Amino acid sequence: MTPAPSPAAGHDAREASRPHLRVAGTHPAVDPAAAEAAAAALLAALGLDLTAEHLARTPHRMAQALIEMTSSEDFELTTFPNDEGYDELVLVRDIPVQSVCEHHILPFTGVAHVGYLPGERILGLSKFARMVEWHARRPQTQERLTHQIATHLDDALGPRGVGVVVQAEHTCMTLRGARVAGTATTTSALFGRLREDPRSRAEFLALTRSTP
Numbered sequence: 710m711t712p713a714p715s716p717a718a719g720h721d722a723r724e725a726s727r728p729h730l731r732v733a734g735t736h737p738a739v740d741p742a743a744a745e746a747a748a749a750a751l752l753a754a755l756g757l758d759l760t761a762e763h764l765a766r767t768p769h770r771m772a773q774a775l776i777e778m779t780s781s782e783d784f785e786l787t788t789f790p791n792d793e794g795y796d797e798l799v800l801v802r803d804i805p806v807q808s809v810c811e812h813h814i815l816p817f818t819g820v821a822h823v824g825y826l827p828g829e830r831i832l833g834l835s836k837f838a839r840m841v842e843w844h845a846r847r848p849q850t851q852e853r854l855t856h857q858i859a860t861h862l863d864d865a866l867g868p869r870g871v872g873v874v875v876q877a878e879h880t881c882m883t884l885r886g887a888r889v890a891g892t893a894t895t896t897s898a899l900f901g902r903l904r905e906d907p908r909s910r911a912e913f914l915a916l917t918r919s920t921p
């Protein structure tokens with residue numbers, strides 16, 4: 710692997726003024742023991758016999774599964790100075806989205822397309838996926854998830870434009886309730902030039918629709 714080039718001396722001050730942002734600390738505290746006790750109570754209320762061997766550890770597994778689906782790892786949101794003055798769209802497509810709808814606590818899954826028009830700083834490419842996962846792995850609405858990713862990118866980089874499109878299938882709508890298998894929901898959040906400039910907006914939306 711090629712080592713990352715060290716920043717030019719002139720950029721040291723700017724690098725220090727926007728340190729690698731640690732994304733952490735806003736997830737609520739989790740109490741696994743209380744979650745397990747609550748899962749046992751729910752399963753018993755559903756008429757399950759928790760003394761059966763298959764079910765004995767189900768409250769534990771159920772609590773752990775829900776905790777895993779609503780927790781994500783903290784990470785460093787590494788940004789770099791835009792030394793080359795790159796000013797075209799950067800778009801990372803088809804980032805997996807695995808979230809849980811906060812109305813039914815059932816999964817919704819799909820993809821996110823996240824892009825921006827760089828200003829003074831650019832983002833490490835893997836951080837787009839980490840950012841999506843960090844916001845997705847908690848009880849969410851798709852609209853809020855989409856907006857939070859866009860706001861996060863906007864705050865971290867101060868770019869000229871930000872665009873986020875999320876396409877997802879909600880199991881609360883496909884497996885129960887309306888039971889409309891195969892339906893997909895698309896949400897978008899566009900900021901700056903990607904919202905206001907019709908050509909940039911059209912280019913971004915077209916790229917999120919085209920096949921790679």
Ligand SMILES: Nc1nc2c(ncn2[C@@H]2O[C@H](COP(=O)(O)OP(=O)(O)OP(=O)(O)O)[C@@H](O)[C@H]2O)c(=O)[nH]1
Nearest residue numbers: 810811812813849850851852879881882885886887
């Ligand atoms: N806007 C939005 N709605 C969502 C999302 N996830 C789930 N929902 C909806 O939340 C709504 C909750 O409505 P309720 O009428 O209280 O719930 P319900 O009786 O289970 O409704 P049905 O799902 O229609 O059976 C449903 O229409 C869900 O489809 C989301 O991410 N965004």
Ligand SMILES: [Zn+2]
Nearest residue numbers: 810812813881
């Ligand atoms: Zn739901």
